[in-house]
Amino acid sequence: MSNQADNGPAIKLAGLTKRFGRTLAVDKLSLEVPRGSTFGLIGPNGAGKSTTIKMLMGLLSVSTGEVRVLGIDPLAEPVRLKQRVGYVPETHHVYRWMRVEEVLGFCRSLYDTWNEQTCREMLGLFGLDPRKKVKHLSKGMLVKLSLLLAVSHDPELLVLDEPMAGLDPVAREEFLDGVLRTICERGQTVLFSTHTLDDVQRLADTVGILYEGRLLVHREVEALLATTKRIRATLVDGCRPDSPPEETIWQRVQGREWLITVGDFTEEKARQILAQEAVDHVEVIDLGLEDLFKDFVKGQRAAS
Amino acid sequence: MKWLIWKEYRLNRLILIVGAVLLIAPHAIALYFAWRGIGPPANGVASPLAANLLISGGYSLVISQLMLAFLGGHAIACERADRSAEFLAYLPVSRARILAAKLTLPLFWAALIWTANLLILRLVIAELPLPGKRVEEQVWLMLSLTALTGLVFFSVGWLLSSMLESPTFSICGALIAPLLIVMAGIPLDWMNILHRAELWYLFTCLALAPACFIAGTWYYLRRVEP
Amino acid sequence: MKIDPGSHIPLYLQIADGIRAAVAAGLYRPGEALPSLRALAIDIQVNPNTVQRAYDQLEREGLVYSQRGKGLYVSQQGTTSAQTRSQQVVRRGFDEAVRAGRAAGMSAQQIRDLFEAAIHCIDETGE
Numbered sequence: 001m002s003n004q005a006d007n008g009p010a011i012k013l014a015g016l017t018k019r020f021g022r023t024l025a026v027d028k029l030s031l032e033v034p035r036g037s038t039f040g041l042i043g044p045n046g047a048g049k050s051t052t053i054k055m056l057m058g059l060l061s062v063s064t065g066e067v068r069v070l071g072i073d074p075l076a077e078p079v080r081l082k083q084r085v086g087y088v089p090e091t092h093h094v095y096r097w098m099r100v101e102e103v104l105g106f107c108r109s110l111y112d113t114w115n116e117q118t119c120r121e122m123l124g125l126f127g128l129d130p131r132k133k134v135k136h137l138s139k140g141m142l143v144k145l146s147l148l149l150a151v152s153h154d155p156e157l158l159v160l161d162e163p164m165a166g167l168d169p170v171a172r173e174e175f176l177d178g179v180l181r182t183i184c185e186r187g188q189t190v191l192f193s194t195h196t197l198d199d200v201q202r203l204a205d206t207v208g209i210l211y212e213g214r215l216l217v218h219r220e221v222e223a224l225l226a227t228t229k230r231i232r233a234t235l236v237d238g239c240r241p242d243s244p245p246e247e248t249i250w251q252r253v254q255g256r257e258w259l260i261t262v263g264d265f266t267e268e269k270a271r272q273i274l275a276q277e278a279v280d281h282v283e284v285i286d287l288g289l290e291d292l293f294k295d296f297v298k299g300q301r302a303a304s
Numbered sequence: 305m306k307w308l309i310w311k312e313y314r315l316n317r318l319i320l321i322v323g324a325v326l327l328i329a330p331h332a333i334a335l336y337f338a339w340r341g342i343g344p345p346a347n348g349v350a351s352p353l354a355a356n357l358l359i360s361g362g363y364s365l366v367i368s369q370l371m372l373a374f375l376g377g378h379a380i381a382c383e384r385a386d387r388s389a390e391f392l393a394y395l396p397v398s399r400a401r402i403l404a405a406k407l408t409l410p411l412f413w414a415a416l417i418w419t420a421n422l423l424i425l426r427l428v429i430a431e432l433p434l435p436g437k438r439v440e441e442q443v444w445l446m447l448s449l450t451a452l453t454g455l456v457f458f459s460v461g462w463l464l465s466s467m468l469e470s471p472t473f474s475i476c477g478a479l480i481a482p483l484l485i486v487m488a489g490i491p492l493d494w495m496n497i498l499h500r501a502e503l504w505y506l507f508t509c510l511a512l513a514p515a516c517f518i519a520g521t522w523y524y525l526r527r528v529e530p
Numbered sequence: 531m532k533i534d535p536g537s538h539i540p541l542y543l544q545i546a547d548g549i550r551a552a553v554a555a556g557l558y559r560p561g562e563a564l565p566s567l568r569a570l571a572i573d574i575q576v577n578p579n580t581v582q583r584a585y586d587q588l589e590r591e592g593l594v595y596s597q598r599g600k601g602l603y604v605s606q607q608g609t610t611s612a613q614t615r616s617q618q619v620v621r622r623g624f625d626e627a628v629r630a631g632r633a634a635g636m637s638a639q640q641i642r643d644l645f646e647a648a649i650h651c652i653d654e655t656g657e
Contacts, residue, residue, distance in 0.1 A: 038577055060526040074393040082396035093391040097314065100453055110395050130556040184578045201535035203577050222540040232633070233342060283633040286538035295629045 008071050010035045010157050010189035011056065015265050016065035018213075024050045027213035028065065031165045033191055033206070035156075038183065040204030040221075041193040044297055048213040049193035050090055053161045054193070057087055070156055083112055086150030090161040094134050100145060101130035101234040104152075111153040119152040122178060140171030148173060151182045158182065160192035164199060176202070197290045210262030210291060211300050217263075221289070230285040230294050231273060233258040239278035245269050261287070261295040308397070308405035316375060317411055324372035327417055329366055331424070334360035339346055354431040360444075361425045368417040370479070371455035375410040376461025377449035377475030381525060384469045393530035403521060410458055418451075449502060452509035453482050458512040485509065533574055541576055544648055545584035546617055553593060554612035564594060564602040591615060 011033040018026040026048040033039045043049050053216050054060040055067055058074030058081060067074055072081045092105055106113045123130065126144040128137075138143065143163060150158060160179070180203075183190060194200060200207050200221065207224060209216045217224065228249070235241065235256045244251050247263040258279065262269060265284075274282045287295070313320070334356035341352060383389035392402065395435045430442075461478030470476050482505075531548035533541060557562050558641075564570075567585065571578040585602055588594045594602045605611070619629055631641040 038579065057394065059390070059527070059530065078397045079398045082394065087394045089390070089394065091387075093387040093389075095311070095388050096386065106307045106311065107395060110397050112396075156577065173575065177572055180575065180578070181568075184571055198535040201541055202575055205577065205579050208328065218640050225538060225540055281633075281635075282628070288536050288538045290536060 001081065008068070009033055009083070010037075010070060011039075011191060012066075012068040013052075013056075013064040015054060016052070016067060017063045018048070018055060018060065019063045025213055026055070029210075029213070031208065031215060031218060033189060035189050036187050037205045038190040038203050038251060039192070040200035040207045041191065041198065041210055042200055042207060042293060043193075043210035044195065047210040050161055051208055051213075052210070053191075054157060056159060057064060057085070058082075060228060084156050085155070086145045086153065086155035087151045088143070088158075088160045088163045090165070092146050093144060094142070094149075096135040097133065099127055099133050100137075101129060103145070103149070104130070107149050107152070113153050115152055115154050118154065118182075119148065122148040122152065122240055125181075126174060140167055140174075142176060143167060144178065145170065147178050150237045154186065155188060157189045157191070160190070162193050162195070164194065164196065179203070196231060197288075197293060201289055207289075209296050210296055212304075215298050216300065224292065225287070225289065228261065228263050228264050228287055230287050230291070230295070231260045231262060231270055232283045232285060233260070233273055233279040234281040235276040236280055241279075242277055245273060248299075250295040250302065261292070261299070305401065305405065308401065309408050312405050312409050316361060316378060319371060319374045319378060320409075320413070323368065323374075323413065324365045324370065325391070327420065330360035330363040330367070331357065350510070352430065354428045357424055357428045359427065361421050365417065365421045365425075365447075365450055368413075369457055371404075371413060371417075372410060372454045372455035373461050373478035374432045374475055375413060376458035377465050377473075377478045378471045379406045379410070379462060380465040380520075381468050381471040381474045384530070385471055387528040399525045403524060414454065414458075445502060449506065452506060452513065455513040456481050456485070456516075459516035463516040463523075466520035466524040479511070482509070482511075531574055533576065542580050542583040542587065544586045545570075545574070545576065545581060549584065549588060550593065550612045550615050550619070553608055554616050556609070558604045559610075560604050560606045560608050562604055563600075564604065566601055 001090075001246075009032040011031065013029050013031045016026055016031075017024070017028040023267050029052060041052070051060065055062050056069055056074060058078040062075065070084055074081050095106075098106065104119060108116075108119075122128075122144075123165070126141070128141060128145060128148070134142070134145070145158075148164070150155075150160075151154055158179070163179075164175055167175060176199075182188065190203070192199070192203065204221055206219065207221050208218045235239075235258050236252070237256070238295065241251075241253060241258050244260055245262055249261040249263055251258070251260040253259075258277075260273075270282050270284055273279060335353075338353040338356045380389075381383075383392060457478050460481040461474050464474035464477045465471065485505055485508050488508075489501055492504060495500055531545070531552065533544045533548065534561050538634050539545065549558075549564065558564060564585070565573070567578050570576075571581045574581075575645055576594050585594070589596060589602065591611060592605060593608050593615070595617065627645075631644070636644075
């Protein structure tokens with residue numbers, strides 16, 4: 001039984017929905033994250049990233065829909081799940097009165113698999129003083145302690161909820177270092193949320209854009225970059241564009257300039273615009289992830 | 305489990321220290337008075353030591369029950385108040401184990417105060433010439449009322465703690481619960497429905513304490529959020 | 531090696547370009563090993579899968595060959611191969627420049643003149 005579950009995707013969401021009173025935080029979210037991959041979840045503030053992650057971790061009840069993490073239902077078997085998942089939350093609530101070594105002892109006693117070697121290595125890498133009290137740690141150190149706790153039991157899945165928000169560049173680099181080390185050594189699955197697109201480029205194989213609780217895109221980063229292009233068309237004087245091409249993500253007309261960001265780009269699409277619309281000239285522009293993300297969000301805002 | 309209990313001990317350390325002082329202080333005062341030869345109006349038979357300890361034992365027992373309200377009300381909500389409950393929720397430990405660890409402290413505390421004080425009272429009562437069965441009955445009634453008040457303190461605190469985020473509210477709620485029971489009995493007394501007010505209190509406590517404890521436990525086990 | 535996560539060029543291509551340039555420049559000579567996947571991933575702070583993709587690409591081009599369990603080595607023809615590929619990278623730069631010129635409505639001759647001027651300018655300051 002567990003064998004079958006072990007071959008399935010690391011994370012599987014089907015129609016996941018979360019309501020807080022009358023507001024819809026997550027709206028029929030379906031997603032599969034294969035084992036061994038790194039998935040980056042991006043979205044503007046309040047898009048539902050943290051809510052989704054909390055439901056994955058069994059920390060929040062689910063309104064409707066299904067969640068399976070490593071084949072486990074987080075609400076039915078939370079302990080079995082947490083033995084196998086490492087989680088770095090958005091805010092850190094480690095017992096403030098404990099010393100670092102006490103936190104380690106406390107956590108060590110709860111995990112079936114605790115890798116003391118990893119733990120010691122990370123302590124060294126991060127320069128964490130075991131004698132220090134948690135309340136005396138800086139924000140950067142606290143995040144690093146959180147990561148250390150999340151990886152020291154050799155989890156199969158690592159879940160990071162905006163882990164690098166508010167870190168200074170040095171702490172950020174050390175944190176990335178720690179994450180990459182564990183990915184390199186164990187090939188574990190990683191899901192992280194962020195609004196820094198640099199992190200996505202660096203860490204993610206696959207990216208999902210979440211907006212108002214809905215998943216707008218879910219693709220490999222490279223495929224997304226390769227197939228999403230911006231077309232800049234110069235309109236004939238006094239003419240307006242007729243109809244945007246299929247898979248238009250966002251468009252804007254300003255004077256003679258018509259900008260269209262399209263998904264599933266082919267040269268054919270650019271030629272069609274030139275042939276069917278009142279335009280003189282068409283140019284294709286490559287987009288970085290940041291522009292692409294902004295266009296997705298702007299396109300949604302315009303549509304709603 | 306050792307670490308979980310250690311954590312509970314650390315979280316409740318202040319309450320336990322205050323509790324220990326309240327447990328010991330009356331006896332210390334009694335011993336001091338006895339040493340100085342001061343005692344309650346002598347009935348000529350009892351030694352001042354025994355007479356003093358009888359009073360201090362009563363005090364100590366009653367005051368120590370208050371600590372059960374603190375321990376109960378503090379138990380679960382304290383970790384919600386500083387949000388460390390969220391940290392605990394990330395760790396692979398079942399709600400049942402968390403609760404078991406949280407229960408050990410009040411249980412240990414209750415066992416301690418009762419064995420200590422009952423032992424003292426037992427020794428002291430043996431020393432005192434108590435006239436008649438009537439008094440013995442009175443003592444038993446007092447002891448059971450005290451025990452039940454302790455139970456109500458703890459279980460109401462436990463229930464509120466399980467549902468609320470503020471340990472202060474939970475503790476206050478627990479402390480006024482016995483008062484509310486008494487007050488609810490007053491109109492019944494006026495209407496002459498009650499023949500013996502203490503029995504009303506006794507049975508209400510007997511029903512309320514397990515109900516609150518079970519409800520609090522059930523709610524905490526069922527709740528998804530930390 | 532410098533990589534730019536903000537660029538529209540996929541990271542694995544940037545990494546492959548970087549290594550190619552390093553080989554062409556003689557930083558790694560034929561028969562020498564490239565940094566391990568893990569070392570490079572941590573060094574440039576990129577997902578090892580991405581580095582793996584870059585290494586696969588380089589292996590496909592014949593710039594490097596893998597020895598089972600040991601890692602990647604620069605092949606005998608690695609340096610020359612890297613130089614030819616570097617030509618392609620330069621070509622990509624030109625393509626982009628020409629496209630930009632076209633977008634600005636320049637004629638082929640105008641672009642050619644600009645190109646000549648650029649070569650002239652860089653050669654002179656380089657001398």
